[in-house]
Amino acid sequence: MIPRKAPEAQAVAIRHVAIIMDGNGRWAKARHLPRVVGHQRGVEAVRRLTKAAREMGLEALTLYAFSTENWSRPEDEVTALMGLLKRFIQADLEEFCANNVRLKIIGDYRALPADVVAMLGDALARTAGNTGTTLVVALNYGAQDEIARAAAAAAAKGAVTVESIAAELDTADLPPLDLLIRTSGEVRLSNFLLWQAAYAEMWFTDVLWPDFTPEHLAEALAAFDARERRYGGR
Ligand code: IPE
Ligand code: IPE
Ligand code: MG
Numbered sequence: 347m348i349p350r351k352a353p354e355a356q357a358v359a360i361r362h363v364a365i366i367m368d369g370n371g372r373w374a375k376a377r378h379l380p381r382v383v384g385h386q387r388g389v390e391a392v393r394r395l396t397k398a399a400r401e402m403g404l405e406a407l408t409l410y411a412f413s414t415e416n417w418s419r420p421e422d423e424v425t426a427l428m429g430l431l432k433r434f435i436q437a438d439l440e441e442f443c444a445n446n447v448r449l450k451i452i453g454d455y456r457a458l459p460a461d462v463v464a465m466l467g468d469a470l471a472r473t474a475g476n477t478g479t480t481l482v483v484a485l486n487y488g489a490q491d492e493i494a495r496a497a498a499a500a501a502a503k504g505a506v507t508v509e510s511i512a513a514e515l516d517t518a519d520l521p522p523l524d525l526l527i528r529t530s531g532e533v534r535l536s537n538f539l540l541w542q543a544a545y546a547e548m549w550f551t552d553v554l555w556p557d558f559t560p561e562h563l564a565e566a567l568a569a570f571d572a573r574e575r576r577y578g579g580r
Contacts, residue, residue, distance in 0.1 A: 360567055361521035363399065364408035364482075364546075366538050367391070369530025369554030382426045387556035389434050396438075396481050398560035400445055402567070406480040406520045408452070410538050414488030431485070432462050435469050442469075446478030452516035453487025454495075482520065489540035492516050517542055525570045527563075529555045545577050 367388060374384030392409060399407035412427060435449070442449060449469050456463055466485075496514035500506050512518065523542040528534075531552040535543065549566040551558075 360404065360524045360570055362406040362408065362523050363404055363525045363527065363563070363567075364410070364523055364539055364542075365395070365558075366410045366526070366528040366532075366536060367555040367558075368528060368532055368536075370556060372530060373554040373556040381423060382430075384556055385427060385430055389430055391556055391558050392434065393438065394560060395558065395563060396447070396479075398563055399481075400447060400479045401560075402563070404479055406482055408482035408484060408517075408520070408523075408539070410484045410487065410536075412453075412485050412487070413537055414453070414486055414491050415537065417486075428459055428462050431483075432465055435465060439469050439472060442473050442481070443476065446476045447473060448476040448478070448480045449473040450480050450482045450520075451485055452482055452492070453485045454491065455485045457486050480520065482517070484538070487516075488537045489535075490537055493541055512541070515541060522546075525549060525566060527551070527566050529553050529558050545575065547573055547575065 370384035370388040371381045372384075373387065374381050377383075392411075395409075396407060411431065416427075417424065441447075451466060451470065455466055458466070492515055493511065496511045496516075497506060499514040500510035504510065517523075517539070523539060523546040525548075526535075526539065526543055526546045527549045529551055531550070533550050539546075547570050549569055551562060551566075553562055
């Protein structure tokens with residue numbers, strides 16, 4: 347059971363949480379294991395946090411899985427990450443459907459290997475009608491790329507305004523971002539949700555992603571409850 351206040355006892359309802367899942371490599375290094383083992387354990391953390399988000403009633407959980415900059419990693423690591431992604435979605439698709447979880451991808455995922463694109467297309471189609479928590483996976487995602495694509499799409503339709511860009515972002519159909527978490531002690535955004543983070547609360551922890559638990563998420567949500575969001579007002 348996750349120590350979480352009942353929704354009616356929360357100061358504000360939290361609808362959308364995003365996580366920069368960082369520290370898989372350092373987790374493995376500390377144990378003298380190959381980096382890929384850290385990534386495998388990272389997938390286990392994704393599973394438990396997806397379940398926790400659903401049980402906590404979040405409308406959306408957005409996970410940064412592969413950035414536009416991560417292509418610069420060694421080819422064998424990129425290949426291993428793509429394989430893990432594919433196996434995770436394939437293995438958990440029935441679980442998503444059984445629990446009304448909708449899958450959504452942000453980022454230009456069509457640039458991923460063809461077999462991964464095909465598998466994702468199938469998973470997106472099969473979960474499209476689900477109405478529970480949306481699991482948003484950021485793949486080949488970079489906020490600068492997203493904003494540039496959105497601005498171009500807005501310009502092609504007419505006036506470029508804050509509203510017209512926002513309507514073209516990959517996240518346009520999601521609730522506003524409430525809380526952004528980063529694990530592993532790094533305090534930077536690494537090109538994640540730069541637009542959406544304008545008034546999101548931030549929570550940083552030294553915990554490495556493979557060690558992240560639903561209790562850590564509950565801790566972050568409790569910290570969020572204690573904050574006063576002012577949106578520039580007073
Ligand atoms: C995060 O872990 C996972 C991805 C970026 C895909 P890292 O692989 O960045 O782990 P560290 O930062 O090297 O520890
Ligand atoms: C951010 O982590 C990207 C993901 C978690 C997918 P990185 O490990 O790539 O970020 P930097 O290089 O430390 O900024
Ligand atoms: Mg990292």
